[in-house]
Amino acid sequence: MNCSEKIVRYLSAAGIERVYGYPGDPSVPFLEACRRENMEFVLATREGTAGFMAEAYGQITGRPGVCLSTLGPGSSSMVNAVATAHLDRVPMIAISGQIDTARLPYFTHQVLDHTQLFAPITKWTASIAPKSLDTIMRKALRTAVAERPGPVHLSTPADLVGADAGEGEVQLPPLAAAQEMVAAFAVEGAPDLNAAMRAARRPIILVGMAALRAPGAGAAITRLAERLGCPVVSSPMAKGVFDETHPLFAGTLDMACNGLMWDFMNSADRIINIGFDGVELIKPWSPQAPVLHIDATPNTDQIYLADIELVGPIAQVIEGLVDTLPGSATWSEAEIAAHRKALRAAYQDGRVAGRLNPSDLVDVVGAALPDACITSDVGSHKLLVGQGWVARSARSVLMTNGLSSMGYSLPAAIAAKQILPERDVVCFTGDGGFAMVQGELRLAATLKAGVVVVVFCDNSLNRIELKQQARQLPSFGTRIEATDVPRAAESMGCEGVRVDTIAELEKVLANRRGDATVPLVIAAHIDPAQYAAQF
Known part of the structure; x- marks a missing residue:
């Protein structure tokens, strides 16, 4: 058994079914281990979104989400997602490839010091070692889930990831929450x-x-x-x-x-x-x-x-x-x-009659899909989703409110749909956050993850634009060029539609089959005036 096979066996023993990642040269033995051990590998379009998928996995299951990157730019690209899991208190194991140990002390091409890079944003960071890999994996899993949970980072040097790790039995540490001692x-x-x-x-x-x-x-x-x-x-x-x-x-x-x-x-x-x-x-x-x-x-x-x-x-x-x-x-x-009653009235402040308002999207989707698992991105819309969405069960609303990182909700929704295939999954995102990660629509279509993606389209980084307005400054550096979201969605194998009214949105959702496997992307062109009244 090589080191990659042993790592995968520990993950499987802990109940982890898949790894999200974007591999490189040092990842080849690990990918082969996943194939041999029947560990699903989900190829994201970049390392950062793979990390967000892993975070959502951890949020829903309580088990560590696992993400993989290559060395150098792959590991630095994964930093934001790891930091997000750190401040959102989500268990995660992030694995990065690294140059071989013989060259690590002096070589510079694509070499970053993973300890310095990840130590501030993880509970523990370490490099694997064949003779102590069992201890390392037990510590990684135990540390990730222990209160407060969070990410652990492991480096896998190119000469060790396929090295012999012996045939030692996989033995897990306690991973469940404590049941006594007050x-x-x-x-x-x-x-x-x-x-x-x-x-x-x-x-x-x-x-x-x-x-x-x-x-x-x-x-x-x-x-x-x-x-x-x-x-x-x-x-x-x-x-x-x-x-x-x-x-x-x-x-x-x-x-x-x-x-x-x-x-x-x-x-x-x-x-x-x-x-x-x-x-x-x-x-x-x-x-x-x-x-x-x-x-x-x-x-x-x-x-x-x-x-x-x-x-x-x-x-x-x-x-x-x-x-x-x-x-x-x-x-x-x-x-x-x-x-x-007063809270509900305040939530609806600023609505413009006859227009499609931001709160209308939350309310119409909530009426059509009341038991959906939802993900929310970051921006003005999140504040309305956070107050207006009626949650009936735990782990049914996924968001990042620790680090509050834009670009989270679409990859999170894809992971949620994999875990909850029989449940409606809705992604709420602004057009700014959506633009950061829209390439993952291709993955959603490939996986037949029939998520509903609701894009709040106002061509603005609204939270920042409102702060400019509060200081009586013009909008500068906060306007987004309009994109034909439905056409972009269709080019990646999804269904795309534009809505401008409540009635159009209601019709689209009414026609949506609960067992649909093709992602639906709704470009909802809102009047942002309600944001100004709310915030």
Whole structure:
């Protein structure tokens, strides 16, 4: 067994079904190992999009997504996707080819120092070594999934990737989340937990993305909210952990209607942060209410001060609380319903009658495909998707809100459709982000990944253009030349259509068969005036 075969066997043993990548010379033994070991290899159009596909794989499955690049420019091209997984807390194993070890100390052509390149954006980076490959692979897998999860980078020198690795048995480390051990911490002078909760009359639960990784967290959070009779707010990447059709759901933080949501958070007299990771915050933390921190990791970021911390498996911590906490909240159903109504009205602010507005795309797609898994790119549209899309289940809304990297949503949607072939998958993207990665439509068509791609077409980098307008500056360097998106899509084996009205969009979606295997690209030409009113 050579090193590549052993690496692939470790990946297979960990339940990983495919590798996304763009190979080079040092990758040849690895590709052959994938072929021999029946590991699917998905050839992306570039290393960066392969990394985004691997991130989406990790977001949906909880297992490390694996991406591959060659040496030199291949490894540097993969940096953005690895950094995205790092700040989005997604398990990943990124593998890069490298020049042979004999020349590595002095050769310069296509040689980059992978340790210096990847150390700041990974949990661990290492080069493989035949005699210690078992240890390296166990550490890579364990490190990637351990709280907080993130990427690991492995270099595979050309003279080692095919070297003999022996016939040692593949033995995995523990990869599942911990199921017990709870620790409690409190600042000096803090009340005990029961006293703190008895004193709370206006508690709010804030659910964060770490709850996605906690088995049973959604059901436990629902029990807690119903026991306390208090509203639940979600972070963007945690959408769906708490069913957003539930009457206690009160909106998404730091998306559209931002001021209204922060005013609501500031009305609390106790905030219960469950798995909330400050990496998602766009605005600084402003509430003055004391915070109860519940997470698998201590509150070491200190983005907010928590007077009480309960650290351990999230669902078990909550279940241990539910039957002992008093239901002392004074929130009424009518009050929470009124907030939801105000939030909905604020979400629709700025709509132009008779035009196709950005929020219309979210609402029409949501009505036509309510159970879809969606991916969202970065830009003004993401803020409306984050607030307006009604998520009913965990891991059904995929976005990057840690690094917030444009170009994410299309490759993520392709990976999602591979993992969830029976489910509708919708990609929401701006025309700027779409232009960065539109070549992957060819891959989507080849894979028969029948995703629906909704492109918000306004020929603008709107988030930046709005900031120029706020400073009374003209648009400069933020306008995008118009592209015939349907023709571009059709040239790559997809179905393409342009819509300019709500009725046209509704008709296109009504005619879409649920078992379609040809990707559908909808160029939705929107009136961006709503963005100005919203942001």
